[in-house]
Amino acid sequence: MVNFLSIFTMRNLFFLSLALNLSLIMRVFYEAEKHGPHELSARKADSGLEKAAHATQRTLVSLSSSGQDDGEKLINLDHGDPTMYESYWQQMGEKTTVVIPGWQSMSYFSDVKNPCWFLEPEFAKQVVRLHNLVGNAVTEGRQIVVGTGSSQLFLAALYALAPKDASEPISVISAAPFYSSYPSMTDYLKSGLYKWAGDARSFDKEGPYIELVTSPNNPDGFVRHSMVNRSGGILVHDLAYYWPQYTPISSAADHDLTLFTVSKATGHAGTRIGWALVKDPEVAKKMIKFIELSTIGVSRDSQLRAARILEVIINSSQNPGRPESGESFFKISHHLMAERWQLLREAVNRGRFFSLPDFQQGFCQFLNQVSQPQPAFAWLKCEDESVEDCESLLRDHKILTRGGRSFGVGPKYIRVSMLDRDHNFNLFLKRLASIQT
Amino acid sequence: MVNFLSIFTMRNLFFLSLALNLSLIMRVFYEAEKHGPHELSARKADSGLEKAAHATQRTLVSLSSSGQDDGEKLINLDHGDPTMYESYWQQMGEKTTVVIPGWQSMSYFSDVKNPCWFLEPEFAKQVVRLHNLVGNAVTEGRQIVVGTGSSQLFLAALYALAPKDASEPISVISAAPFYSSYPSMTDYLKSGLYKWAGDARSFDKEGPYIELVTSPNNPDGFVRHSMVNRSGGILVHDLAYYWPQYTPISSAADHDLTLFTVSKATGHAGTRIGWALVKDPEVAKKMIKFIELSTIGVSRDSQLRAARILEVIINSSQNPGRPESGESFFKISHHLMAERWQLLREAVNRGRFFSLPDFQQGFCQFLNQVSQPQPAFAWLKCEDESVEDCESLLRDHKILTRGGRSFGVGPKYIRVSMLDRDHNFNLFLKRLASIQT
Numbered sequence: 099m100v101n102f103l104s105i106f107t108m109r110n111l112f113f114l115s116l117a118l119n120l121s122l123i124m125r126v127f128y129e130a131e132k133h134g135p136h137e138l139s140a141r142k143a144d145s146g147l148e149k150a151a152h153a154t155q156r157t158l159v160s161l162s163s164s165g166q167d168d169g170e171k172l173i174n175l176d177h178g179d180p181t182m183y184e185s186y187w188q189q190m191g192e193k194t195t196v197v198i199p200g201w202q203s204m205s206y207f208s209d210v211k212n213p214c215w216f217l218e219p220e221f222a223k224q225v226v227r228l229h230n231l232v233g234n235a236v237t238e239g240r241q242i243v244v245g246t247g248s249s250q251l252f253l254a255a256l257y258a259l260a261p262k263d264a265s266e267p268i269s270v271i272s273a274a275p276f277y278s279s280y281p282s283m284t285d286y287l288k289s290g291l292y293k294w295a296g297d298a299r300s301f302d303k304e305g306p307y308i309e310l311v312t313s314p315n316n317p318d319g320f321v322r323h324s325m326v327n328r329s330g331g332i333l334v335h336d337l338a339y340y341w342p343q344y345t346p347i348s349s350a351a352d353h354d355l356t357l358f359t360v361s362k363a364t365g366h367a368g369t370r371i372g373w374a375l376v377k378d379p380e381v382a383k384k385m386i387k388f389i390e391l392s393t394i395g396v397s398r399d400s401q402l403r404a405a406r407i408l409e410v411i412i413n414s415s416q417n418p419g420r421p422e423s424g425e426s427f428f429k430i431s432h433h434l435m436a437e438r439w440q441l442l443r444e445a446v447n448r449g450r451f452f453s454l455p456d457f458q459q460g461f462c463q464f465l466n467q468v469s470q471p472q473p474a475f476a477w478l479k480c481e482d483e484s485v486e487d488c489e490s491l492l493r494d495h496k497i498l499t500r501g502g503r504s505f506g507v508g509p510k511y512i513r514v515s516m517l518d519r520d521h522n523f524n525l526f527l528k529r530l531a532s533i534q535t
Numbered sequence: 536m537v538n539f540l541s542i543f544t545m546r547n548l549f550f551l552s553l554a555l556n557l558s559l560i561m562r563v564f565y566e567a568e569k570h571g572p573h574e575l576s577a578r579k580a581d582s583g584l585e586k587a588a589h590a591t592q593r594t595l596v597s598l599s600s601s602g603q604d605d606g607e608k609l610i611n612l613d614h615g616d617p618t619m620y621e622s623y624w625q626q627m628g629e630k631t632t633v634v635i636p637g638w639q640s641m642s643y644f645s646d647v648k649n650p651c652w653f654l655e656p657e658f659a660k661q662v663v664r665l666h667n668l669v670g671n672a673v674t675e676g677r678q679i680v681v682g683t684g685s686s687q688l689f690l691a692a693l694y695a696l697a698p699k700d701a702s703e704p705i706s707v708i709s710a711a712p713f714y715s716s717y718p719s720m721t722d723y724l725k726s727g728l729y730k731w732a733g734d735a736r737s738f739d740k741e742g743p744y745i746e747l748v749t750s751p752n753n754p755d756g757f758v759r760h761s762m763v764n765r766s767g768g769i770l771v772h773d774l775a776y777y778w779p780q781y782t783p784i785s786s787a788a789d790h791d792l793t794l795f796t797v798s799k800a801t802g803h804a805g806t807r808i809g810w811a812l813v814k815d816p817e818v819a820k821k822m823i824k825f826i827e828l829s830t831i832g833v834s835r836d837s838q839l840r841a842a843r844i845l846e847v848i849i850n851s852s853q854n855p856g857r858p859e860s861g862e863s864f865f866k867i868s869h870h871l872m873a874e875r876w877q878l879l880r881e882a883v884n885r886g887r888f889f890s891l892p893d894f895q896q897g898f899c900q901f902l903n904q905v906s907q908p909q910p911a912f913a914w915l916k917c918e919d920e921s922v923e924d925c926e927s928l929l930r931d932h933k934i935l936t937r938g939g940r941s942f943g944v945g946p947k948y949i950r951v952s953m954l955d956r957d958h959n960f961n962l963f964l965k966r967l968a969s970i971q972t
Contacts, residue, residue, distance in 0.1 A: 177643060179642050179643050179644065180641065181641060181642050183641060184638050184641050187636075187637040187638035187641070188638045190637055190638075192636065193637065194636065194637025194638075195634060195635065195636045195637060196634075196635050197632060197633075197634050198632065198633050198635075198840060199624075199629065199631065199632045200624040200625075200627055200630065200631025200632060200843075200844060200847070201621050201624035201625045201627075201631075203803075203805040203806070204617065204618060204620060204621050204624070204802050204803050204804060204805055204806075205616050205617075205618050205804060205805055206614060206616050206798075206804045206805060207616065207805075208805070246683050246807075246830040246833075246834070247830050247831050249828075249829065249830055249831050250829060250830050253829060257723070257724065279828070282828060283828050283829075286694070286824075286825070286828050287694065287724050287726045287727075287728060288726055288727030288728050289724045289725055289726055289727070290724075290725030290726070290727065291724060291725050361643075365641050366640075366641050367641060367642060367643045367831075368640040368641055368642055368643060368644075368645070368832075368834070368835035368836070369640070369641075369834060369835065369836055370683075370830060370831070370832060370833065370834040370835075371834075387723075388723070391686075391716070391719060391720050391723050392686065392687060392690060392720075392829065393683040393684050393686055393687050393807060393830070394684050394686050394804075394807070395805075395807060396683075396807065397683070397805070397806060397807045397808075397834040397836070397837040398805035398806065398807075399805070399806055399834070399836050399837050399840050400834040400836045400837055403635060403836050406637075407637060410637070
């Protein structure tokens with residue numbers, strides 16, 4: 099007993115001293131970055147929401163005056179790689195750091211009592227807390243199914259919803275412009291269970307079908323509802339972008355099957371974690387079976403990391419500005435997106451070459467204010483008559499975007515990621531301006 | 536400059552002090568565990584290979600004398616959940632701990648210059664180092680493709696190898712007894728590209744086919760080669776168990792497409808990381824496309840963790856016994872498996888109720904000694920004529936196993952995991968003995 103007590107005291111002492119060291123090391127890093135050449139240094143040196151939100155503009159000004167863009171650097175805005183969020187997480191320091199010892203999470207099983215046996219309880223808990231906080235989805239009476247990104251959950255949903263003994267595969271549809279990967283993801287294995295059937299607006303086949311409703315929509319950012327008003331339809335709601343930084347949160351989504359992903363919510367795309375909220379336990383069971391057959395569960399390490407990230411976001415929203423919780427993730431992100439969209443609209447409105455969608459503002463229950471949709475992608479249209487293929491035009495200026503044909507519409511449209519790092523976003527704006535002059 | 540230097544010195548100081556703290560904390564944990572009730576405490580208190588390897592036996596003895604088994608606890612040996620390895624990794628302390636800050640690995644992309652753009656360079660590096668050390672596979676001239684476990688890579692291989700424009704799906708075969716998940720994994724999506732066609736031994740259909748060669752085989756542990764000696768066959772080698780703890784390493788595998796997984800190599804099943812060594816760059820490209828379409832890459836966090844684990848294993852083999860590298864993973868694991876197999880054979884040989892496969896010994900290039908196969912699964916046969924269904928018999932004794940029918944053979948056989956925690960393995964032996972009396 100004496101021995102144990104002495105160990106306890108030693109352990110306490112070391113933890114105390116370790117905590118002290120960590121905070122000092124963080125300070126050193128912070129100091130070093132203030133003096134370093136990092137593009138985010140200005141933002142880090144400031145404190146407070148307003149100052150942070152103006153960092154993009156300052157970077158832009160400094161870029162213009164220093165004339166760094168020789169037009170040679172290739173900017174890849176084809177994917178929605180959410181690297182914009184790195185700066186926020188750098189600012190948050192060690193709060194989101196996860197430490198995983200070698201002996202942790204070795205078993206296949208996360209929770210043998212849950213039908214979704216590979217779901218980490220801590221991740222499930224934070225998902226529920228986050229939805230309750232943001233108010234963007236009803237979690238009560240839902241089975242949470244975790245997936246290797248929402249892509250895997252999309253495929254799991256098709257598998258779960260398609261009749262197993264039908265004479266032909268069920269039709270899968272979505273209104274154009276639709277997410278460019280839906281057709282290939284649906285058809286790449288030539289499944290006998292489901293088959294891509296194109297634009298929901300022109301779908302007139304008899305019989306059952308699965309309609310994918312992406313809201314806000316990828317690529318164009320509009321709020322969407324089912325397009326086919328007919329019985330026999332099964333809806334899958336992809337709400338990857340239904341977060342306060344992208345669109346006003348008007349009400350808690352209350353659908354049969356809803357998909358979310360960490361990638362777009364927090365910016366952690368490399369972690370490959372998504373989740374589904376599923377009303378029918380039988381559908382959930384089939385989705386779980388799909389994930390068992392395709393990857394025998396979902397990385398436990400990544401779920402633990404994602405759980406920590408969500409927890410930090412919740413804390414930052416509940417106690418914004420306090421040293422232990424940091425600035426509110428959603429408010430900072432909302433400001434950054436607002437600023438980017440303002441800069442983009444200014445650049446586009448300087449000429450008549452391009453146009454952008456016009457959105458209706460709405461009341462955001464989470465931010466408690468009227469706000470504008472400010473999507474993760476810009477859906478640009480080349481209005482100039484001389485341009486047939488907008489994607490090629492941008493590629494000539496060393497900007498990779500995704501052309502309208504991939505989304506089921508014409509080549510006058512392009513989708514441009516709004517989530518890249520400051521430097522690339524600013525180069526994009528500069529080159530957009532140069533195309534118009 | 537002065538400022539920067541002072542920071543540098545501060546940083547150095549803190550790192551030094553941090554390192555000191557960590558080592559002290561480790562010591563405290565180690566001391567605490569020596570005094571704790573953990574089943575592995577005896578092994579931890581000892582040092583050296585031989586003492587560690589006898590821990591299982593001691594636990595067994597203590598269990599028998601204390602009579603803890605009331606026969607009520609359900610033991611699940613149905614899956615190959617490799618929790619046996621937890622004890623080794625606990626012993627290794629903080630060596631394998633990974634620390635992932637919130638801003639790390641956020642992008643989808645691990646390495647844009649690699650055709651496998653979601654492959655972490657550090658993971659690829661450690662895979663090559665490990666194969667070179669163990670001598671179990673040629674890595675030169677191969678593209679490494681990382682997957683969410685080797686299950687995903689198995690499906691990726693089917694997708695990559697199946698002709699895209701054939702009039703009917705390509706046949707997928709494997710010699711019985713084959714891995715029980717092959718048929719359902721191949722057929723669950725009713726793909727038009729490939730179709731399960733059963734036992735390779737009785738396969739006589741004309742035309743191309745994909746043969747799965749698992750060696751050592753799951754479930755029976757035998758070394759295997761292709762069974763169908765015919766042109767038009769494409770081979771996929773699943774070498775998940777080709778590691779020194781399970782089978783003598785006779786030579787470096789030099790096939791077209793080989794699958795490995797961290798789960799069986801190191802015991803980290805929950806991490807969901809596997810890798811393929813692929814000779815034909817075009818095949819690799821299609822596998823990469825499959826993973827892009829099904830999960831948009833593979834968790835970067837898990838790859839970083841897996842890289843660290845492999846690195847620690849390599850160090851432990853190159854400098855065994857040194858404080859900084861720890862006991863050799865493969866030697867410890869080999870000893871533990873040898874001991875478990877010896878105990879199992881003793882238990883089985885006490886009666887005539889069960890039988891086990893007989894293996895030929897071989898020279899292991901890695902261990903530099905003659906050694907016996909000691910598979911991750913025991914392929915038990917009920918020899919007693921009164922028993923029709925061996926799986927049911929074991930279930931009556933609250934032991935879950937997987938019956939022969941799942942593997943394409945009769946119900947007289949069962950597959951039993953040899954990789955569970957000591958306590959469960961020992962309960963299994965006790966109950967096996969009680970069935971025979």
